[in-house]
Amino acid sequence: MARRSGVSISTVSRVLNNSKPVSPEIRQKVLEAIKETGYRPNLLARGLVLRKTNIIGIIVPDISNSYYSELVKGTEEISNMYNYSILLCNTYGELKKEMEYLNLLLEKQVDGIIFMTTNLTDDHINWFKENEVKAVFVNRRAEGLDIPYVSIDNYNAAYDATNYLIKLGHKKIAYVGGPLSDEVLGKERFEGYKQAIYDAGIDFKQELVRVSKIGIRNGYEAMADILDVYNDITAVFAANDIMAIGAVNCILDRGYKIPDDISVVGFDDIPLASIIRPALTTIRQPIYDIGAVAARMLIKKLNGEKLEEKAVNLPYQLIERDTSAKAR
Amino acid sequence: MARRSGVSISTVSRVLNNSKPVSPEIRQKVLEAIKETGYRPNLLARGLVLRKTNIIGIIVPDISNSYYSELVKGTEEISNMYNYSILLCNTYGELKKEMEYLNLLLEKQVDGIIFMTTNLTDDHINWFKENEVKAVFVNRRAEGLDIPYVSIDNYNAAYDATNYLIKLGHKKIAYVGGPLSDEVLGKERFEGYKQAIYDAGIDFKQELVRVSKIGIRNGYEAMADILDVYNDITAVFAANDIMAIGAVNCILDRGYKIPDDISVVGFDDIPLASIIRPALTTIRQPIYDIGAVAARMLIKKLNGEKLEEKAVNLPYQLIERDTSAKAR
DNA sequence: CTGAAAGCGCTTACAG
DNA sequence: CTGAAAGCGCTTACAG
Numbered sequence: 001m002a003r004r005s006g007v008s009i010s011t012v013s014r015v016l017n018n019s020k021p022v023s024p025e026i027r028q029k030v031l032e033a034i035k036e037t038g039y040r041p042n043l044l045a046r047g048l049v050l051r052k053t054n055i056i057g058i059i060v061p062d063i064s065n066s067y068y069s070e071l072v073k074g075t076e077e078i079s080n081m082y083n084y085s086i087l088l089c090n091t092y093g094e095l096k097k098e099m100e101y102l103n104l105l106l107e108k109q110v111d112g113i114i115f116m117t118t119n120l121t122d123d124h125i126n127w128f129k130e131n132e133v134k135a136v137f138v139n140r141r142a143e144g145l146d147i148p149y150v151s152i153d154n155y156n157a158a159y160d161a162t163n164y165l166i167k168l169g170h171k172k173i174a175y176v177g178g179p180l181s182d183e184v185l186g187k188e189r190f191e192g193y194k195q196a197i198y199d200a201g202i203d204f205k206q207e208l209v210r211v212s213k214i215g216i217r218n219g220y221e222a223m224a225d226i227l228d229v230y231n232d233i234t235a236v237f238a239a240n241d242i243m244a245i246g247a248v249n250c251i252l253d254r255g256y257k258i259p260d261d262i263s264v265v266g267f268d269d270i271p272l273a274s275i276i277r278p279a280l281t282t283i284r285q286p287i288y289d290i291g292a293v294a295a296r297m298l299i300k301k302l303n304g305e306k307l308e309e310k311a312v313n314l315p316y317q318l319i320e321r322d323t324s325a326k327a328r
Numbered sequence: 329m330a331r332r333s334g335v336s337i338s339t340v341s342r343v344l345n346n347s348k349p350v351s352p353e354i355r356q357k358v359l360e361a362i363k364e365t366g367y368r369p370n371l372l373a374r375g376l377v378l379r380k381t382n383i384i385g386i387i388v389p390d391i392s393n394s395y396y397s398e399l400v401k402g403t404e405e406i407s408n409m410y411n412y413s414i415l416l417c418n419t420y421g422e423l424k425k426e427m428e429y430l431n432l433l434l435e436k437q438v439d440g441i442i443f444m445t446t447n448l449t450d451d452h453i454n455w456f457k458e459n460e461v462k463a464v465f466v467n468r469r470a471e472g473l474d475i476p477y478v479s480i481d482n483y484n485a486a487y488d489a490t491n492y493l494i495k496l497g498h499k500k501i502a503y504v505g506g507p508l509s510d511e512v513l514g515k516e517r518f519e520g521y522k523q524a525i526y527d528a529g530i531d532f533k534q535e536l537v538r539v540s541k542i543g544i545r546n547g548y549e550a551m552a553d554i555l556d557v558y559n560d561i562t563a564v565f566a567a568n569d570i571m572a573i574g575a576v577n578c579i580l581d582r583g584y585k586i587p588d589d590i591s592v593v594g595f596d597d598i599p600l601a602s603i604i605r606p607a608l609t610t611i612r613q614p615i616y617d618i619g620a621v622a623a624r625m626l627i628k629k630l631n632g633e634k635l636e637e638k639a640v641n642l643p644y645q646l647i648e649r650d651t652s653a654k655a656r
Numbered sequence: 657c658t659g660a661a662a663g664c665g666c667t668t669a670c671a672g
Numbered sequence: 673c674t675g676a677a678a679g680c681g682c683t684t685a686c687a688g
Contacts, residue, residue: 008659013683020684023657038458043435044381045681048372049664055415055436063404064616069397076391076418085436087383088416090404107371108383108413130366245603275573275600288392336675341667348668351673373665377680 016041047109056084056298057105058114061093066270067287068116071138074291075114082299084111093118102127112298114138118182136298138290139184141311148301150294150312154184157283157316158192161265162237164318166200169327170235170263173197174208176222176247177239186211189239189267208233212243219246227254234262234327241266241273241282248280248323259325269319278322286314344369375437384412384626385433386442389421394599395615396444399466402619403442410627412439421446430455440626442466446510464626466618467512469639476629478622478640482512485611485644486520489593490565492646494528497655498563498591501525502536504550504575505567514539517567517595536561540571547574555582562590562655569594569601569610576608576651587653597647606650614642 007026014020015030022030033039047053056079060068076086087110089101098117102124105113112134117124120140128135128145137149165173175193178185190211197204207229210222219238223246226233236251238244244266248258256262258278266273266282273280293312300307335354342348343358350358361367375381384407388396404414415438417429426445430452433441440462445452448468456463456473465477493501503521506513518539525532535557538550547566551574554561564579566572572594576586584590586606594601594610601608621640628635 009682010659010661010684011657014658017683021657026657040431040435042376042437042681044372044376044437045664046683047664048370048376048666048681049683051664053372062401063391064394064398064401066392066394066397069394070392072416073390073392073418076416080418085432086416088400088404088414090401090408103368104413107368109370109372272600272603276603277605337666338668338675338677339673342674345667349673354673370665373680374667375680376665376682377667379680 051109053109053111054084055087055108055110056112056114056295057087057089057101057108057110058116059089059091059098059101059105060116061091061118063088063090067268070287071116071291071294074288074293075295076291078292078295079299082295084295084299091117095119095121095123099123099127102131106131106133111302112136114294114298116140118185120183134298134301136294136301138294146310148297148307148310148312150290150297150314151184152285152290152316153313154188155192155195158189158237158239158267159196160192160316160318161267161283162193162196163200165235165237165263165265165324166196166202168235168263168324171202171327172208172230172233173202173235173237174223174226174230174233175210175237175239176219176226176243177211178214178243179211185214185240193237193239214240214242216242216246216249219243220250221246223247223250224254227251235324236262236264237267238264239267241268241270241280244280244282245272245276248276248278258323260328263324263327265318265324273319274321281321281324282319284317284319286316289314379437381437381439382412383415383436383438384440384442384623385415385417385429385436385438386444387417387419387426387429387433388444389419389446391416391418395596398615399444399619399622402616402621403623404619406620406623407627410623412623412627419445423447423449423451427451427455430459434459434461439630440464442622442626444468446513448511462626462629464622464629466622474638476625476635476638476640478618478625478642479512480613480618480644481641482516483520483523486517486565486567486595487524488520488644488646489595489611490521490524491528493563493565493591493593493652494524494530496563496591496652499530499655500536500558500561501530501563501565502551502554502558502561503538503565503567504547504554504571505539506542506571507539513542513568521565521567542568542570544570544574544577547571548578549574551575551578552582555579563652564590564592565595566592567595569596569598569608572608572610573600573604576604576606586651588656591652591655593646593652601647602649609649609652610647612645612647614644617642 012030015022015027079086091097114136116138135147139151180186212218238247248264251262266280269282269284273282343350343355407414419425442464444466463475467479508514540546566575576592579590594608597610597612601610
């Protein structure tokens with residue numbers, strides 16, 4: 001390439017990167033030679049000397065889950081916009097894979113990491129303490145770590161969802177959700193529910209609460225368990241749409257009318273939520289934006305820019321559809 | 329690292345890669361030093377000398393579409409198993425982005441590319457002719473290119489779906505599908521439908537056919553158009569589930585019973601297909617497997633192994649659910 | 657403005 | 673079995 005145009009490789013590098021002035025004639029010659037030869041710079045070599053790969057590693061529990069794939073889409077688009085590529089790591093939520101990928105990403109010399117896990121453990125925290133990588137967390141706050149995160153405020157969203165039912169006049173409000181061991185999907189949302197109940201002066205009843213692994217079937221059964229004992233509830237807050245759909249099916253199967261007899265509010269606004277009949281009232285997360293903001297924050301860090309905030313909570317929205325109505 | 333253990337970097341390299349015998353004592357010393365220092369090999373540098381990055385680039389139209397995310401999951405898992413990482417490129421189906429990404433992947437020195445597009449053009453073909461990359465196509469045959477592809481046999485699947493309806497005694501079978509400009513989702517499936525009709529000795533009627541951009545709404549309207557004129561059809565083959573769902577909604581809205589009055593068979597078996605009521609009879613694609621096989625084929629090529637077949641069609645399956653029944 | 661040289665962190669003949 | 677040296681394809685002081 002360089003010899004082809006009769007100049008040094010230094011000069012070729014300079015016209016390619018515009019890093020230093022090059023005389024117009026020579027620039028011209030180089031450009032022509034590049035065209036003719038179909039020369040492509042080797043970004044690996046460049047990365048080696050610059051210590052910068054322009055690759056961002058992204059670790060997700062399950063790319064086939066629409067939540068994560070939408071989020072990855074957001075990350076990918078913003079990354080691409082800023083000239084970064086995405087190295088995708090799918091972990092199936094397994095700690096072992098997560099740790100392997102974290103190490104691998106470092107060896108691959110990625111510039112930064114966007115990290116998602118359903119279960120943040122000390123292993124993760126310690127790893128990030130030992131390895132100073134630029135990183136951004138999604139949906140998890142990392143205790144004692146100087147790593148920013150982006151999320152929505154799950155506690156307040158759950159509070160608002162519950163409160164919405166209360167304002168509709170409901171008093172017997174069941175809770176169906178994911179395991180409390182899950183900090184975000186389980187605990188935070190449950191706490192929001194509980195607080196709303198307390199604040200409304202309603203008696204909190206543990207019997208109206210069912211938590212289990214997330215799944216349509218589990219939502220169905222959790223709902224069945226509750227209805228077996230309390231057939232006088234008038235509302236359910238299901239802390240994720242998957243279980244909400246299970247709950248809806250159960251309620252319908254038992255012959256209750258939705259929303260006439262029982263109102264249901266979900267959480268997440270997955271695509272299905274607006275398609276099932278009756279369409280689900282639920283909390284919408286700005287999933288794409290979460291991914292996009294995470295990427296933007298990481299890239300700012302990579303550029304050495306100061307982040308104004310260590311944590312970003314994006315706005316959520318209550319989408320009223322057909323599963324909720326005033327209490328009789 | 330090397331000096332830490334008092335040996336040469338050559339030796340360190342050799343214990344790390346097991347590329348040459350190293351005396352047990354020295355190996356031991358090196359291993360210890362690695363532990364102590366938390367040394368991590370720089371895979372970029374290794375890639376530069378080996379001319380091998382162990383990265384596979386994957387190009388998809390829309391990662392947030394469950395079809396592609398499921399497929400990427402398959403690719404990712406197999407790749408990871410063989411020690412490859414995935415560089416994810418989302419194109420929104422735009423030719424410009426596709427070409428940019430193809431070039432970028434080459435500059436990033438990926439070992440191979442798994443390529444998906446909804447619209448394979450000469451630009452793509454020419455690019456692959458000019459750049460000899462190891463690649464595998466998904467769902468598209470590349471005319472005049474020595475690039476293997478993996479897919480299902482869309483023509484035969486559509487044939488079988490239509491034939492299934494014929495065997496149920498249906499004679500007036502409408503067709504609703506994607507644009508014929510789409511080789512796979514449009515043309516191949518339509519041809520399969522047509523051939524089945526012919527083979528059964530049924531009169532093919534162009535008026536029973538509606539193609540349009542894929543979308544629930546469009547499926548609904550295509551169905552409405554047909555029912556406006558032919559209210560005596562007893563079955564519909566909708567060549568993708570999205571439009572099938574639209575068609576189902578339309579049929580129901582018009583007061584027909586499914587499957588009593590009209591049977592519907594879809595194509596793809598998207599998650600929704602089994603969730604809507606009545607649950608959709610449809611053709612299931614082994615999406616995860618398509619991704620997995622594509623990765624496996626590419627890796628074989630990367631290893632210099634011969635592929636037995638240039639094209640792999642994975643088995644599809646007709647899933648009978650509640651939208652199809654014998655003709656009255 | 658341009659080129660020769662050093663160096664990024666590895667691997668691998670080559671010599672011993 | 674082990675080390676010094678060359679080289680992968682770049683970038684960037686340094687000298688001119």
